[in-house]
Amino acid sequence: MGRSGAFGGSVVLWALLAAHVAMAFEPVSVGIAIGAVSLTGYLSYSDWYCRFTECCREDRPLNASALKLDLEEKLFGQHLATEVILKALTGFRNNKNPKKPLTLSLHGWAGTGKNFVSQIVAENLYPKGLKSNFVHLFVSTLHFPHEQKTKLYQDQLQKWIRGNVSACASSVFIFDEMDKLHPGIIDAIKPFLDYYEQVDGISYRKAIFIFLSNAGGDLITKTTLDFWRAGRKREEIQLKDLEPVLSVGVFNNKHSGLWHSGLIDKNLIDYFIPFLPLEYRHVKMCVRAEMRARGAAVDEDIVTRVADEMTFFPKDEKIFSDKGCKTVQSRLDFH
Numbered sequence: 001m002g003r004s005g006a007f008g009g010s011v012v013l014w015a016l017l018a019a020h021v022a023m024a025f026e027p028v029s030v031g032i033a034i035g036a037v038s039l040t041g042y043l044s045y046s047d048w049y050c051r052f053t054e055c056c057r058e059d060r061p062l063n064a065s066a067l068k069l070d071l072e073e074k075l076f077g078q079h080l081a082t083e084v085i086l087k088a089l090t091g092f093r094n095n096k097n098p099k100k101p102l103t104l105s106l107h108g109w110a111g112t113g114k115n116f117v118s119q120i121v122a123e124n125l126y127p128k129g130l131k132s133n134f135v136h137l138f139v140s141t142l143h144f145p146h147e148q149k150t151k152l153y154q155d156q157l158q159k160w161i162r163g164n165v166s167a168c169a170s171s172v173f174i175f176d177e178m179d180k181l182h183p184g185i186i187d188a189i190k191p192f193l194d195y196y197e198q199v200d201g202i203s204y205r206k207a208i209f210i211f212l213s214n215a216g217g218d219l220i221t222k223t224t225l226d227f228w229r230a231g232r233k234r235e236e237i238q239l240k241d242l243e244p245v246l247s248v249g250v251f252n253n254k255h256s257g258l259w260h261s262g263l264i265d266k267n268l269i270d271y272f273i274p275f276l277p278l279e280y281r282h283v284k285m286c287v288r289a290e291m292r293a294r295g296a297a298v299d300e301d302i303v304t305r306v307a308d309e310m311t312f313f314p315k316d317e318k319i320f321s322d323k324g325c326k327t328v329q330s331r332l333d334f335h
Contacts, residue, residue: 054126056134056168058206062093067124074120074289075113076325077282079235080242081106084273085117089124092208100195101207103268105178105258107216107246108275111324114212118174121210125172134168136160140177140257147182154188161192162202169206178213181257186211193268211269215256216246220274221320228319234276242274277320283307286325290332302335 050057067089071082085104092102106114123129130137138144144153164171175186192204223242224234250256250272251264263269278286287303309331312318 054128054133056170058168058170062090062124064090067120070120070124071117075117076285076289077234077278078113078117078275080237080239081113081117081273081275084239084271085121088271089121089208093125098205100268101193101204101209103193103209103211103263103270105211105213105250105269105272106275107213107250107272108220109214109217109277109322109324111321111326112275112278113324114275115176118176118210118212121208122172122174125170125208130174132172134164134170135172135174136164137174137176140175140181144181144185150182150184153182153185157185157188158192161189161204161207162200165192165204165207166202169203170208172208172210174210174212175257176212178211178257179215179253179255183254183257183259183261186257187262190262190266190268193263194266211258213250213256213258215250215253215258216272216274217277219245219249221277223274224276225314225319228317234279237276239271239274243272246272246274278324279319279321280307280310280312283310283321283325283328286328287332290328294332302332306331306335 049055064086068086071086075082088102088104092098106117108114119130122132122135126132126134129135138157161171161173164173175181178186189209191199192207193209197203197205220242223237223245227234227237247264247269250258251260253259258264284303284307287306288298291298291303306328310321310323310327313320313322
């Protein structure tokens with residue numbers, strides 16, 4: 001039997017086995033898929049296989065409309081983050097030949113939405129979101145707790161990223177608590193974020209790196225407060241008002257994992273994205289969203305009571321929630 005005959009026979013055999021395995025699934029779609037396998041061979045086999053297990057689909061387009069809707073409906077008071085993340089991700093995924101990985105650094109106080117955004121991004125890139133085999137979360141205090149083990153962590157980090165990008169070029173890496181990461185550790189990944197076509201035979205250009213940090217929160221709050229005191233709307237704040245001072249401030253912050261980092265020095269971080277402190281009205285939005293997520297009707301009396309229980313700063317003006325929306329869920333449990 002020739003090569004084409006052997007391949008055709010294996011496809012038919014596979015189709016019969018697949019039909020047996022798929023008895024519990026939709027009969028119409030099963031029949032269509034099996035027919036497609038017979039006609040198009042390997043391509044359809046791959047498509048069919050990926051219906052039952054998670055695949056790294058580098059050609060899977062980003063649904064920009066869905067991402068935009070998620071950000072607008074689920075993220076409150078963060079016009080800058082919404083705009084920058086949408087444009088950055090859409091532009092990066094639409095570029096068939098990026099020159100470097102996309103690297104985003106998210107900054108702001110706790111409860112302003114950084115972790116929530118990383119979850120939204122992950123879910124829009126891979127259906128399983130943070131549970132995907134191709135989305136990897138590192139937590140500084142959990143994965144890199146000991147300063148004296150910096151060299152070990154650097155080696156492990158390089159091996160981990162190299163292995164995962166080898167398996168899936170469009171892998172996503174999220175580093176949480178960057179403000180608690182011991183300085184120097186993150187510089188181990190500098191070669192992977194640079195403009196190299198390949199590093200030891202592996203291209204990292206389609207990967208995405210996201211850093212989450214409280215560092216710079218004071219600078220962001222100062223700018224936001226200055227706008228408020230000047231009678232200007234927070235929506236008037238532009239990225240250029242914050243990004244330059246944020247990058248310099250984080251670079252010079254000894255309590256930042258990016259302290260004197262080559263990632264900043266070599267301009268390898270594409271965007272420093274500020275998350276503004278949340279106001280009373282934003283906290284109420286968070287409460288309403290949490291009630292809807294629980295399947296409950298929105299009760300405005302409860303919304304107000306929960307928001308009123310939060311504490312706000314500065315001491316005299318009391319404009320911004322000191323915990324953002326971080327404790328909304330637990331407080332709602334008491335109502």
